[in-house]
Amino acid sequence: MCLAVPHRIIRLLGPGEALAEVRGVRRHIRTECLPSVEEGDTVLVHAGFAIEKVLPRQEEELASLWEEIYALSEGNPS
């Protein structure tokens, strides 16, 4: 569990509904699980429902973790 794909919100439609796009595919999705959604947001869509906003890759938050990883991997190249 669970298949979810990031979509971009193109337009908010009636209550609970939005037009979203992913790689050229347009579809209607539900927004009841994420009422704060706005046009232009990128959201994770699962089973037809937006469940969370996708924030840009959290480079800062994970930066120190990635530093650790790279340092370790230098001692053990693939």
Place this chain on the structure above:
Amino acid sequence: MTSLSRAQACLGAIRERQASLKEPVLLMEVCGTHTMAIARHALKQLLPRELSLVSGPGCPVCVTHQRDLEQALALARQKGVLLATYGDMLRVPGYASSLQEEKARGASVRVVTSAMEALELARNNGAQKTVFLGIGFETTAPATAAALLRAREEKISNFFVHSLHKRVPPVLRFLASQKDIPLRGFLLPGHVATILGEAPFAFLGEEYSLASVIAGFEREEILLGIAALLGQILRKEFRVQNVYPQSVRSGGNPEARKLMDEVFRPARALWRGLGELDDSGLVLGEAYEAFDASFLVPPLSEELEEEHVQARNLCRCGDILLGRLAPRECPLFGSSCTPVHPLGPCMVSGEGSCAAAWRYEKTFKGAN
């Protein structure tokens, strides 16, 4: 940094950390989508030999018990019922049949890709009762809840839900308490965490000293999760670590949880291969009883269950899911239980431990 170089860096880090640990490590993932992604990218083969990554009961479809399936089949067979289900459920076997088979026999079974689609079917088919099969963990339950809320608002009286939704934290607690399994940590399901946040998983570190990492689903995200788990084990610092921050907020999604709480209540549930676990299922609360499909069918006959006791008793999925037993050690493996005629969840899931073993062991000896 490309996806490939990140993945390679993680593998390097995993090897380094595993080498430093100098002892075998057993980790478990509890997410069907993680199981699939790990198999798709053939990741297990690339891990050091002393590091075992086991597939736990993380596929909500596969852990749906035969008894629950039989209720769904009974619903599908009823005249005037249109059963709407996610595609995942179609081939899952009950005791003697499946939704696919009932469909072939003439039952009204429709595949939908969203709970709202099922509600739309109810709106458009006034003469029939539309029953939606609610499966999935906390990632999917809010969607079912939203559909029910709308059904209630619009007074749609021919829409019903047969809730087979299950909860992840209780099964994690069950797994963590199995003292005979040398589990050191969990790769936590990223999208369940999207809904629940970090808090419901904190007990793993606090009460059981288990490493826990919330991970995403790309191969480098999974490998990052594994590397982070080993880091926690090395440092003996056990806490919920979120390495999927782009999609998981530490507090999860409160709106989605509110929808679930409004409609569902926790209840004891039956898991294929594991038995009954307290509070591990979600059933419709009192306010939504009118939509509960379980009132549409009589309870299962005892004769039906007795008929299939033998197969049920021999199925070792419980032990396989808990990492106690290897697939080939199960008496039914490869004989009465194969991917074409699966009995337990480990074979039902295309990427379950048994289905994977059936494919891999034919040829790739030595692959995990």
Place this chain on the structure above:
Amino acid sequence: MAILQSGHGGGGRLSSELVGALAERFTSRNLPSPEMEDCALLSANQGITLDGFTVTPRFFPGGSLGKLAVCGSINDLAVRGMRPEHILLGVIAEEGLEREELLEHMGQAAAVCAAEGVTLLGGDTKVVPRGALDGLFLTTCAVGSLALSRVPGMARMQPGDVLFLTGPPGRHGACIAACRYDLEIPGLESDCASLWGLLEPLFALPGFRCARDATRGGVGTVLCEWAEGRHLGLLLEEEALPEDSRVASLGDLLGLEPLYLACEGTAVVAVAPEDAEECLKKLRAHPLGKDAARIGYVTEEHPGTVGLRTSLGGVRVLDMPVGDPLPRIC
């Protein structure tokens, strides 16, 4: 299973099992060689094939049931080196079908015949009561003549042979799934086409071993049939597989694997290593083969199994799908 399910016609393992059971009813005298090839040998240098077509929707981006019916049979001959020559066409229509629609399908079928020089020798028409079937079913029987000196077939495949895919897999199946699940994917079209023009130039290569038309069950199924039929291993490089981004999008959204989605104008080809370079050149020279790629090779390792090596170096087993591809959320 006591009753047939739709998966039994899906082209994967359930289908294989069913076909095997059906064949078993015939004695070896009446079923001399149950071969796993796209067409049968009518004589030493003639091929014959039979196909049924039941797709819905009957009109889809890139084609129609009528076009599909003729292309499908032509392709079954073409991959086995048989120049398509004659066709018989069976029509079973449901009472209530629009006459204009049937004529449109015939028009599209006729257009393919004209383009490929195939003559319609005869046919049959039935109209059944409303409800007896869904709209329209077509059946075609096509006959062709060997266009090279030896009959190609998997029996000629050897370790070391190079594998090609003539185009991105899964386009037809993705197109149908998009229609069925109401997804608008701009530019997604079925690959429905006659492969004769694309494949004929390959017959001049002495090292041309065999080809298969990937239909229901997709490229994955035909590769598994090759591996199991010859008890050889096939090893593919995941990065080398041609990809159609729209098929990939649909795959992501519905949880479907492009290698198992149906094709109707895509073939897998096996050639001896010394002819590999030339094979690729010839494929790419044809408009249908512009995305053709070398995808792997035949090996003695892991006999009977198809392996797919990822860019990380792991190898996963590509098994035959069990039944129909179904959208999933898990």
